[in-house]
Amino acid sequence: MIHLENVSKVYENGTKALDNINIKIEKGEFVFVVGSSGSGKSTFVKLLLKEIEPTEGKIFLKNKNLGVVKRKGIPKLRREMGIVFQDFRLLKNMTVYENIAFALKVTEASKRKIRRQVPMVMSMVGLADKAKNYPNQLSGGEQQRVALARALVNNPVILLADEPTGNLDPKTSWEIMKLLDEINKRGTTVLLVTHDKEIVNAMQKRVITLSNGKVIGDIQKGGYDN
Numbered sequence: 001m002i003h004l005e006n007v008s009k010v011y012e013n014g015t016k017a018l019d020n021i022n023i024k025i026e027k028g029e030f031v032f033v034v035g036s037s038g039s040g041k042s043t044f045v046k047l048l049l050k051e052i053e054p055t056e057g058k059i060f061l062k063n064k065n066l067g068v069v070k071r072k073g074i075p076k077l078r079r080e081m082g083i084v085f086q087d088f089r090l091l092k093n094m095t096v097y098e099n100i101a102f103a104l105k106v107t108e109a110s111k112r113k114i115r116r117q118v119p120m121v122m123s124m125v126g127l128a129d130k131a132k133n134y135p136n137q138l139s140g141g142e143q144q145r146v147a148l149a150r151a152l153v154n155n156p157v158i159l160l161a162d163e164p165t166g167n168l169d170p171k172t173s174w175e176i177m178k179l180l181d182e183i184n185k186r187g188t189t190v191l192l193v194t195h196d197k198e199i200v201n202a203m204q205k206r207v208i209t210l211s212n213g214k215v216i217g218d219i220q221k222g223g224y225d226n
């Protein structure tokens with residue numbers, strides 16, 4: 001599903017953010033990527049989104065070499081992924097329904113498909129009754145649910161979540177984690193970058209640990225520190 005082969009990233013100023021990384025993630029896995037600040041987590045995410053290019057090595061997404069994806073292919077690539085960020089990134093002047101529908105509209109989905117899919121993902125994340133709310137009328141946890149619904153509406157094979165609970169209190173964070181677990185159990189590969197030791201320790205999923213741009217740990221079932 002995701003394969004990084006001898007990937008290094010050196011920024012223009014000479015900083016080596018990733019140093020010969022090898023990672024293989026299979027379909028259906030739930031994977032945490034952890035590491036302290038500066039360990040290379042954001043660089044890893046940016047490489048997967050093709051916001052930056054590796055200095056060395058190759059990245060494959062569903063057996064497609066990202067190095068050969070042209071600029072005009074990038075939006076499609078990102079839609080195949082389903083992405084959720086710490087700061088939600090919802091469109092403020094659109095309701096919950098419109099935010100989710102918009103993600104389908106840009107794929108030129110039919111009206112029929114939009115009318116079917118949007119209510120489905122809204123109820124999947126428990127937001128059916130908030131369809132007409134604007135983002136500023138929602139709590140943080142609800143906004144993250146909208147972001148999740150928007151990421152899921154295109155049926156991505158991978159859900160990439162970058163610190164999705166970073167702005168949420170512990171209780172709300174757990175609700176989002178439960179949702180991510182359900183989404184994973186329905187077959188979506190989940191890749192979650194986080195600092196949250198408590199969540200990582202409790203979930204007992206695969207944990208890839210980065211330090212100084214290197215993979216220093218990759219365990220199938222474990223916590224943050226073991």
Ligand code: ADP
Pocket residue numbers: 011012013015016017035036037038039040041042043044
């Ligand atoms: P993390 O997300 O784990 O905090 P980053 O991937 O942001 O780590 O950073 C890894 C290393 O690369 C750090 O030393 C950081 O200072 C450096 N870095 C990140 N972005 C840039 C950039 N655009 N230019 C130069 N150095 C960068």
Ligand code: ADP
Pocket residue numbers: 130133136137138139140141142
């Ligand atoms: P929090 O407890 O995180 O501060 P809020 O008090 O912002 O959450 O919201 C609590 C509930 O009230 C949420 O379900 C939200 O959707 C709803 N809500 C908040 N503001 C509005 C509003 N202006 N119009 C409609 N519903 C709202």
